[in-house]
Amino acid sequence: MGKNYYCDYCDRSFVDTPEKRKNHLNSQQHILNVKNHYNSFKEPRDILIEKLGNPICQNFFKNGFCSYGLNCKFSHVPYFQTRQESINYIDANYDYLIHKLVIETNMINNYQIVDKSRELKKQYEEKYKHLKKYVKEFPPSMALPPPEGYDFSNCAEWG
Ligand SMILES: [Zn+2]
Numbered sequence: 001m002g003k004n005y006y007c008d009y010c011d012r013s014f015v016d017t018p019e020k021r022k023n024h025l026n027s028q029q030h031i032l033n034v035k036n037h038y039n040s041f042k043e044p045r046d047i048l049i050e051k052l053g054n055p056i057c058q059n060f061f062k063n064g065f066c067s068y069g070l071n072c073k074f075s076h077v078p079y080f081q082t083r084q085e086s087i088n089y090i091d092a093n094y095d096y097l098i099h100k101l102v103i104e105t106n107m108i109n110n111y112q113i114v115d116k117s118r119e120l121k122k123q124y125e126e127k128y129k130h131l132k133k134y135v136k137e138f139p140p141s142m143a144l145p146p147p148e149g150y151d152f153s154n155c156a157e158w159g
């Protein structure tokens with residue numbers, strides 16, 4: 001009997017052969033999961049700053065929302081002349097950005113699942129509890145144009 005290889009990042013196991021292991025470690029999904037794993041230890045602010053050189057996210061600026069959240073490879077910060085101006089923008093709009101990028105994104109990505117299972121909803125809230133500290137009151141003046149294409153009214157009961 002071959003032994004199993006368990007991948008922590010992907011939370012899955014398979015019979016361990018050099019071939020399978022190599023395929024797994026090179027798979028898109030595994031690479032993405034590893035990246036997300038390490039991103040989860042980074043401050044969201046650092047993630048935003050890292051992506052400043054990337055093209056801006058069309059989803060985010062067209063719809064006011066991007067379902068990839070902090071894992072999006074594009075930048076969710078508008079273009080500015082200088083890097084410092086971009087960082088100033090991030091700091092000035094931090095609560096707003098974090099709300100959009102972390103809390104709303106995870107709510108929407110988990111909406112289907114959450115809808116099906118109260119237990120998963122609880123797990124999800126527990127998992128992202130630490131991010132609640134990023135959401136404070138933000139004034140309406142900080143809001144981008146209203147997002148189109150999704151209805152958020154059903155989420156009110158999530159608190
Ligand atoms: Zn893996």
Ligand SMILES: [Zn+2]
Binds near residue numbers: 068
């Ligand atoms: Zn995006």
